[in-house]
Every structure is written in C-alpha cells, then in structure tokens.
Amino acid sequence: MSARPDRSRVKGAALLVLVALLAALVLSACGGGGSSSSSSSETTTEAEAETESESSGAEGEEESGTETAATGSEAWCGEEGVTLGIQDGGGLNNWSKESQEQVQQIAKSCPAVEKEIVVDADFEPQKAVSGIQSMISQGANAIVLIPDSGNCAEVPAMRQAMQHDIVVVPWAADPCGTEGTDYTKYIDWDTKAAGREWAEWVIEQMGDKGKLLYEGGPAGNTVSSNAAEAIAEVVSEHPNVELVEPISSEEWPVTNWDPAETKKLTSAILAKHPEIDGLINDYGASVEAELQAFQAANRPIPAVAASESNALSCTWEEEKEAGNEFPLMTISSRNWLGRYAAQFAIAEASGGTPPALKNGGVFSLGQWENSVSGKAPECRPEDSPEASFSNEMSEEETAKIALEG
C-alpha cells in the first residue's frame, strides 16, 4: 500500500494513539454491560501487585481489589482476615458470570474476607498462571479457581501457591494435580454420574430401543470425556440401543460448545442417519442449535437430555404449545457449587469449620428438570438465553445434594 512521509506517519500514529485512548475512556465511562472486562480487572491487580509486594500491608490493600460488605457469619467463616483470590480459566460467557457471582455472594457474607482479587484468564493459560502468581504476590491466603484455561495449565501455579501456604480450592473443572500437593480440595460434579443419568433416562424414553446421539464439547475436555465413557457403558447394557456415532472417552461428535458448530454438525449427522430417537448434549446452551437443525430438516425432536439452559426450556415450551412436545430432562449447570468452594477456602484460611462435603467433594447432582415426571422445564423469556435457574436453589436444597447429614 502507499508510503507516506515519515513526519506525517509519526503525527498519524500519535493521532491514532490519542483516538484509541479517547475511545477507551468513552467506553469505560459509558459501559453498557455492567460488569467490568476481565482483562482490565487483571491488569489492575497485576500492576498493583508489584507496588504491594514492596510496600505491603493494609495501605496497599485499600487501594486495590473489591472491598466486601460484611452481612453475617456462619461456622465456616472464621476470625482471621482473608484475602480471597477468585479466578476463572474462561470468563467470557454467562456461565462464568454466574459462577463468579456465586463465589462472591459467599465472600460478601463473611466479615473475615477483607479483600477480593478477581482474574479472568479468557482461556489463556499464560494469563491464568500469571493471575495466580499475582494473587500470591498480593498476599492472598485463599484462592478459589476454575482451572479450565487449558489442559492442566494451572497445576504448577497452584503448587506454587500451596508452597506459600495458600489454601487452593479448584472447582467445576478437573485440576489434574494431587490433593495436598497441588491443591487443598477439589469440588465438582460427578461427570460420569451425569453421563449415566442422562443415558439411562433417554433410553427409558426411547422404550429401550433405537438410536441415540451424543454430542460433546471440545476434543480432550474432561467433562465430555467422562460423560461419553459413561454413556457408552450404559448403551452397552442395552442390546437394542445403538449409538448414531461412535463414542468413547477419547472420541465423540465435537460441537466445541459453539451453537454454529453444533448446528452444522447436527445437520451433517441428520443427513447421514434417517433415524435418531434420543439426544444427549453436555452443554444445554448448544442444544437449542441442535434442535434447530432437526426443525430445519423437518425431523421430529426426540427425547433430549442435557445440562439446563433457559433457551432449551423455552424451545421445549414453544414446541409444547405447537403440539410437538418432546421429553426433556436436564441436570443443573452447577454454578452453585462455587458457594461450597468459597466456603471451604474461606473456612481453611480464616480458622472456621469447613463444610462437611459428601463424597469427598465430587457430587452426583441428579436431575434438575424432567418434563415427564418431575420439575417441569422453566422458560423465562425476559432472562438471558443462557441463564441457569438452579442457582436460585436455597441453602437447604443445595445442602441436600452437597453436605453430609
């Protein structure tokens, strides 16, 4: 392209930088979304980390992080002050937002929590590692994190935090390391139990015969891997049920948890297979796109089992009103597990009593919605299509799933 004189280039570059700065200022002043961008919150904390590691103490803490409001206390909330690190390996979707809110609700209810440091890694392992290191240098004594920025990417940084006597509680994604060395406690749903629950229910709806389709997330992710393994096991127990596409712990039709990919993949599978009697998808927000492919191909929607999603429930309601009701069962999208992850971390760091978690902290969630014999799917058109209403469960309801006694 064209060349310009050097002086005008310098002037132009300066002007461009000025415009970019102005744009950033305007955007930050009028931001529409309400929540701050992940990157900016990390930048703030990292920049301040250096200052704080030199000056230390309460003065620095007042300058950065979110001051929390004390509204009450529980047995898990001890006396000693806590600087709580909250990290998400991802951060750019509704699921991540809900997860962070669940953790922060708990932090705000404990007066011992003096400061929060929030980092979203945007699925960048380097950002996730530097986020944890930033928390260490800022004096965090408890870290609650979703370690899904990459394949086991957070393990070395988590180990480093443990070596600094920091309580590390990964949740909602397999941390890959060893309890006691790489982290304090791992809290999650039992993905194999979820796979069995989905498969057994769908096969029952299929009348114990026919063809079953499972679609999972990105290749290699542990949620889909465990679910696929469990589903394949259940199918092998039912001789009249076949899998439309072969699945195992290493292989399944990949949607990348992306609606466009899901729709394309499902269209291709529908073109190949004239009969599909049951669907399982481990990401509820993608199922809407899967069902659209059925509708576009003028194929009836069969029995569906997935994780919960407002959009999926709304599609179910629309189809029901149109006289095309299909059986639907969902499992909670589990953001509320973050409450127990936060309680455990705060208890360990503040001298409180950690919650007595069932099954070592890995729970079988059971069914959330069941259009055939249970809680009917709930559609709220005014809410986000990705909203998960199981996060509104009361303390008593979640305790039944997660706590001993």
Next chain:
Amino acid sequence: MTALKTRVASPFAAIWVATLLLFVISPFVASGSLGHSALQGMLPFAGILAIAAIGQTLVIQQGGLDLSVPGIFSMGAVLVVTIPGGSEGSLIPALLVVAAVGLAGGLLNGIAVTRFGITPLVATLGSNAIFIGVVIQVTGGSIAFKATKNWQNFTADKVFGIPVLAVIAVIVAVLVALFISRTIWGRRFVLVGSNPLAARAAGLSVERYQIGAYAGAGLAYALAGALLSGYLQSPPLLPGNEYLLPSIAAVVLGGTALGGGRGSVIATTVGVLFLSQLEQVISALGAKTSVEYLIQGAIVALGMGIRNVPWNRILPGRSGADDSAAAAPPPQAPPTTSHDTASGASRIASQ
C-alpha cells in the same frame, strides 16, 4: 476458441473445476453428503461465510489483509440482538446501526493503513482487539437476548427451496462482481489494486479506493454477523472467531492474488462452496476431529500451493508465449518500466 482457452487458463477456473469434482465424488465418498438435508444444512453457513469472504476479497485485491473479521463480525452479531432487545420495532434501526458500525470499523482500518501508513496486518490486528473489547463492553460478557422473531424467520426462510442466506450471498457476489467489472469505479479499483503507483501517476486517488475496500469489507463482515445471529437465534459472544481463517482461505482458493490486483468475488464464493462441502464430506465420513483438521488443512494447503508451482517450466510442450509470460516481471513490478500500464491506467482514469 481463444476466448475459451483464456477462460480455462484463468486463475479463477481451477476452483470451479475442483468444486465440481468435489460435488461429483461426494456421494461416492460419503453417502448422504449431497442429499437434500445435507445441502439445506450446509448452504446457510456457506452463505454467511461467502459474504464475509467477499469483503476479504476486496481488501486482498487492494494488496491488504484484514484480520479484523472476528471483531467486526461479532459486533454485527451482537448489536442486531442487543439493540432491539427482543422488540420487533427496533430491528430496522438495529440493522442500520450494524451497517454503520461495519462501515465505520472498515473506515478505521482503511485510514490506519493508508493515511497513517500502518501495515495492514498490524493495523487490522490492533483494531480487531478494539472491536472485541467493544463487544465485551457492550454485552458485559454475555448476551441477554435472542434475535427478534422476524429476524429469525427471515434468516431461516427459503426462496424456491434454497436457503435465503445462500441467495443473499449470491446476490451480493453478483452485484459486487458487476460493480467491479462494469463500472468505471470498479475498473479503477482493479487498477489501483494491481498497480497503485501507476494509478497514482494516472491521477487516481489511490487512498480513497483502498479505504473504500476496507469500508466495504467492514460492511460485509457486520452484515454476515447479523445474519448468523438471526440464523442461530441465540448467538455466542464472539462468533466471528470462526470466520477469519476460512475467509482468507476461500479468497486464496478462489484465485485472488495475495499481492493484490487480480481478484474475483465470484471465484471466492465458489471457494466458500468448496470449503463448506469439504467440511460436509469429512463430517459425513465420521472422521475424528484430528483427522478432520488434517484433511482440511492439507487440501487447503494443496489448493494454495498448487498455484505457485511453475507449471510452464515443468510441463512439456508449454513454451513460447507462456514461458515468456512466466519469466516476465510480476504485475506488482515498479511502473517506471511499464509504459503500457501507465498509459492503460491513463485510459481508465480518463474514462
């Protein structure tokens, strides 16, 4: 006969032949990959990619490269659902805003490249980060609405049984192709792309055409994003991420020169059809994800690489004019040596 030979030898002919071959062998390689249902599933996505790739063609034809596809595409996708917030009455204003934002984003790219002399790669990479930042800022990290019913219905509609998204892509491709080949501005646009110095010597405002290419491309990406939102009903936050590499691959497979000048939006559209059908066939084969990526990558690399093989020297019996053409300086050579080009440019400029 000479006209036919010229057409067959055209750099844009190869993609037609390859696509035709792919469609012919599809049913034999993967049954069902050419059925009605398969085509109905593939064509809407091909249409969306084609619109984005047409934009990329304009930029590449001007010797540029646009890496801001994900950002502008995602802005279009997000704005068409967040502005109406489910209200049908706000759909048209939302579409106008999408168009304006696409144009503005493209203009920003064009100005950064031409007026400020920033390399296209760097300028569009930087602006892409700004656009993605805008998307996250506007949405707060998640999209709270679905596309309006009218927009959903429009994008899922069919014209004589053909998905409307594919029809729109064909219309856009034909209109852009006619504009480039049949109007004075279009011919000047090609001249500026193939030899900006000669065009400048002929009195053309080179920068204006280059900025126009980026602006048109921005409009195309934003429109493609808005269409995807309607088709998916609930779009993800950054749907444009999946459209950057395929848009460039389609342009290059179509035969548009990466150095600028020679280009065809029709061939790009055929390139998109080739890529989409290839994906369909591989999916229908039930290949593992790793194999799927390997096959796709290998075929695209082969398609691009095969153009750079000096066939004139390798194949026996091809000499004379062909050889001299192969040995001749590339079209991007300095115009000072090309009196013909400069005089041709003057003719076009004076029309």
